Amino acid sequence: MADPTRFQVRLVTPDHVLVDAPADAVELPGRTGYLEALPGAAPLLTELGAGEVRIHGGPAGDQRYNVAWGFAEVLPDRVTILAENAQKPDQIDRAGAEQQLRDGQKLWSEAGEDEAAYTRANEVIAEAESKLDSTSH
Numbered sequence: 001m002a003d004p005t006r007f008q009v010r011l012v013t014p015d016h017v018l019v020d021a022p023a024d025a026v027e028l029p030g031r032t033g034y035l036e037a038l039p040g041a042a043p044l045l046t047e048l049g050a051g052e053v054r055i056h057g058g059p060a061g062d063q064r065y066n067v068a069w070g071f072a073e074v075l076p077d078r079v080t081i082l083a084e085n086a087q088k089p090d091q092i093d094r095a096g097a098e099q100q101l102r103d104g105q106k107l108w109s110e111a112g113e114d115e116a117a118y119t120r121a122n123e124v125i126a127e128a129e130s131k132l133d134s135t136s137h
Contacts, residue, residue: 007039008078009055011065013086018065024057026079028072029130037074044074050123050130052089053081064089066134068127089134097135101128 009026011019027036029051037044050068070083104124111117 005039006057007037007076009058009081010078011053011055011067011081011083011086013083018086019055019063021055021058021060023055023079026056026081027052027054028079028081029053029067030072037072037079040076041074043076044072046072046074048072048081048083050127052130052134053083053086064134064137066092066131068130069123087131089137092131092135094132094135097128097131100124101132104128 003022006022006024009019009021009023010017025036025038027034028046029049031047031049034051035046048067048070051066053065053067055063055065065083065086065088067081067083067086069085070081072082073080104121104127107117107124108121111121
């Protein structure tokens with residue numbers, strides 16, 4: 001019989017599977033804020049923003065991955081996270097993230113009245129800021 005206090009968490013990018021393990025809980029960066037999924041949770045499909053996926057418990061202990069954009073499906077017995085990209089905090093190039101932040105700020109200042117340009121600039125800035133935040137923990 002399955003352990004009702006755990007569920008399977010799978011974190012996948014287009015390149016590979018980063019995590020496929022049991023866990024006690026997972027925190028997800030939703031597009032409008034963080035949410036926490038627990039075993040037995042009601043089904044949910046959510047769009048991911050930029051931020052950290054925090055996987056609690058399981059054989060590897062607590063794990064953190066910085067992710068940007070994608071989707072997560074929460075079911076009572078599993079969570080599947082499909083991210084455009086994901087990295088462990090120690091794999092993040094801090095100088096590259098700082099440059100990405102400057103690039104995003106430049107895009108934002110040059111967006112004029114173009115709503116799509118503002119949206120793209122804000123996405124670049126959010127991704128860079130989440131990477132920098134991950135490296136500072």
